Amino acid sequence: MSYIPKNIEKVIEEFSKLPGIGPKSAERLTFYLLRKPDESIKNFGETVAKLKEGIRYCEICKNLTTEDICLICQNNNRDKTTICIVEDPLDLIALEKANEYKGVYHVLHGIIAPVEGVGPDELTIAELIERVKKGGIKEVIIALNPSMEGEATAAYIMRYIKPLDVKITRIARGIPVGGDLEYADSQTLKRALEGRMEY
Amino acid sequence: MSYIPKNIEKVIEEFSKLPGIGPKSAERLTFYLLRKPDESIKNFGETVAKLKEGIRYCEICKNLTTEDICLICQNNNRDKTTICIVEDPLDLIALEKANEYKGVYHVLHGIIAPVEGVGPDELTIAELIERVKKGGIKEVIIALNPSMEGEATAAYIMRYIKPLDVKITRIARGIPVGGDLEYADSQTLKRALEGRMEY
Numbered sequence: 259m260s261y262i263p264k265n266i267e268k269v270i271e272e273f274s275k276l277p278g279i280g281p282k283s284a285e286r287l288t289f290y291l292l293r294k295p296d297e298s299i300k301n302f303g304e305t306v307a308k309l310k311e312g313i314r315y316c317e318i319c320k321n322l323t324t325e326d327i328c329l330i331c332q333n334n335n336r337d338k339t340t341i342c343i344v345e346d347p348l349d350l351i352a353l354e355k356a357n358e359y360k361g362v363y364h365v366l367h368g369i370i371a372p373v374e375g376v377g378p379d380e381l382t383i384a385e386l387i388e389r390v391k392k393g394g395i396k397e398v399i400i401a402l403n404p405s406m407e408g409e410a411t412a413a414y415i416m417r418y419i420k421p422l423d424v425k426i427t428r429i430a431r432g433i434p435v436g437g438d439l440e441y442a443d444s445q446t447l448k449r450a451l452e453g454r455m456e457y
Numbered sequence: 458m459s460y461i462p463k464n465i466e467k468v469i470e471e472f473s474k475l476p477g478i479g480p481k482s483a484e485r486l487t488f489y490l491l492r493k494p495d496e497s498i499k500n501f502g503e504t505v506a507k508l509k510e511g512i513r514y515c516e517i518c519k520n521l522t523t524e525d526i527c528l529i530c531q532n533n534n535r536d537k538t539t540i541c542i543v544e545d546p547l548d549l550i551a552l553e554k555a556n557e558y559k560g561v562y563h564v565l566h567g568i569i570a571p572v573e574g575v576g577p578d579e580l581t582i583a584e585l586i587e588r589v590k591k592g593g594i595k596e597v598i599i600a601l602n603p604s605m606e607g608e609a610t611a612a613y614i615m616r617y618i619k620p621l622d623v624k625i626t627r628i629a630r631g632i633p634v635g636g637d638l639e640y641a642d643s644q645t646l647k648r649a650l651e652g653r654m655e656y
Contacts, residue, residue, distance in 0.1 A: 261553045262546065263523045269508050272501045277489050283477065289547050290476050291508055292521070300506050302471045307502025309468050309487070310495055322491070324462045347461065348488050354460045 266292070318389070320365040320382045322347050330354075330362055337361045339396040343386065343415065345369050345403060353401065361399070364389065369402060369411040378414055387418045400428040404449075465491070517588070519564045519581045521546050529553075529561055536560040538595040542585065542614065544568050544602060552600065560598070563588065568601060568610040577613055586617045599627040603648075 262270075266288060273284035291299050315321070316328035319341075323329070330336060340361030344350050350363050366381045378384075390398065398419055402408035416426055432450035433442055442450070465487060472483035490498050514520070515527035518540075522528070529535060539560030543549050549562050565580045577583075589597065597618055601607035615625055630648035632641055641649070 261520070261527075261529055262550060263512055263521055265504075265507055265510055265512060265523070266521065268504050272504050275501075276486050278482065278485075285547055285550065286477075287475050288508070289545065291505070292512075296509055299508050302474075303502045303504070303506025303508070305464075305467050305471050305502070306490070306505060307499050308464055309490055309498050309502070311464055313462055313464060313491070321460070322462055322465065324464070328460075330460055346488065348484055351461060351484065 315365075315382075319363045320367065320385060321350060321363060322365075335360070339394060340399065341386075341389070341395055341397070342399040342401050344401050345408070349401065349403075361397075366402075366411070369405075369407045370414055371407045381411075383415060383418075386415065390419055390422050390424055395424050397425040397427060400426065402428075404431050514564075514581075518562045519566065519584060520549060520562060521564075534559070538593060539598065540585075540588070540594055540596070541598040541600050543600050544607070544610075548600065548602075560596075565601075565610070568604075568606045569613055570606045580610075582614060582617075585614065589618055589621050589623055594623050596624040596626060599625065601627075603630050 269288045269291070270281070270284045273279055273287050274281050276284075279287070291302065312324045313322050314324070316323045316331055317326050318331040319328060321328045321330065325332075331338075337360050341364050342353065342359060342361055343364045343366060344353065345366055345368065347365055350365060353359050353363075364382065364386045366383065366386070368376050368381050370376060370378055370381070389395070398415075400412045400415065402412055412428065419426060430453050431446065432453055433439060433446065439447070468487045468490070469480070469483045472478055472486050473480050475483075478486070490501065511523045512521050513523070515522045515530055516525050517530040518527060520527045520529065524531075530537075536559050540563050541552065541558060541560055542563045542565060543552065544565055544567065546564055549564060552558050552562075563581065563585045565582065565585070567575050567580050569575060569577055569580070588594070597614075599611045599614065601611055611627065618625055629652050630645065631652055632638060632645065632649050638646070
């Protein structure tokens with residue numbers, strides 16, 4: 259590609275490495291940035307470069323934080339007796355945005371996926387079990403994705419937590435709000451029926 | 458969003474400013490980067506920050522370059538008597554990839570779009586006319602998108618170039634290769650018929 263300057267070529271290359279961004283999109287994004295003032299481009303780049311600066315895992319819930327303990331675990335208004343287990347911080351963000359849950363979290367940073375070489379030891383499961391063993395936990399809510407790996411991970415976790423005399427629940431599966439019965443797959447419908455509630 | 462560190466939040470914000478990237482995608486891209494080694498993240502950021510460094514317009518064709526004159530205009534194997542007019546460098550890249558055109562280019566850096574406040578003076582049309590007036594040009598190929606604005610820009614350019622005794626052509630409109638007659642719109646079919654060629 260001798261017909262475009264190296265700097266531009268390199269940015270296109272970097273963008274194409276991102277998931278869901280093909281070579282055409284990478285070109286479009288790069289040329290979009292090129293039309294922006296120097297200041298915004300610098301700002302974008304430097305912000306990204308600093309992404310991980312000072313970021314670590316919360317000592318309690320393993321969420322990403324810049325302090326020893328994340329803001330959720332620090333918050334005295336949160337119910338520390340309820341732990342919601344999520345796969346990654348994005349799921350935590352999604353739940354927080356729903357503005358319903360008032361307990362604390364435990365971020366696994368992945369799910370058990372033998373095919374991809376992710377076993378229980380790669381996740382924060384040992385820390386979770388330790389946390390529950392310490393006591394003071396009334397309920398553990400499993401909020402993993404309803405996939406094969408999610409189910410397997412849930413089963414693995416339950417095996418260790420069940421004996422600890424803690425209530426274990428999982429978030430409901432069913433028809434999403436705004437969804438259409440007609441287009442729901444049979445597994446979802448089965449779960450929706452199983453999980454039916456009285457009016 | 459007190460539940461995620463500021464650095465991360467800022468990167469999500471920067472990504473969401475890009476065209477075609479919504480808040481959910483911005484989150485996903487950011488967390489994808491977070492899982493990468495520090496080195497790759499820094500590299501990504503710094504590459505983007507340097508995007509415009511040393512980039513300027515080619516003195517002849519206005520393509521982006523790091524030298525006074527771009528590599529295409531410098532290339533003695535290119536036919537300097539034929540100029541292909543394109544809207545932006547992305548179109549130039551697309552044409553170069555087709556590996557068919559051996560002439561040189563003129564990059565307008567936009568098209569005439571009165572609604573968006575882009576008039577002929579915002580583009581490099583004056584430089585194009587100057588270039589053709591200087592002589593030595595046999596053919597000008599208009600390779601603008603077949604939109605309303607593209608047609609208007611082509612008409613504007615032709616008004617100035619027609620009197621200069623230069624052959625003016627435009628790239629063919631028709632059914633794209635691999636396209637389906639059945640799904641082509643009537644304007645495209647009309648153009649395809651008009652532009653029919655003998656076997």
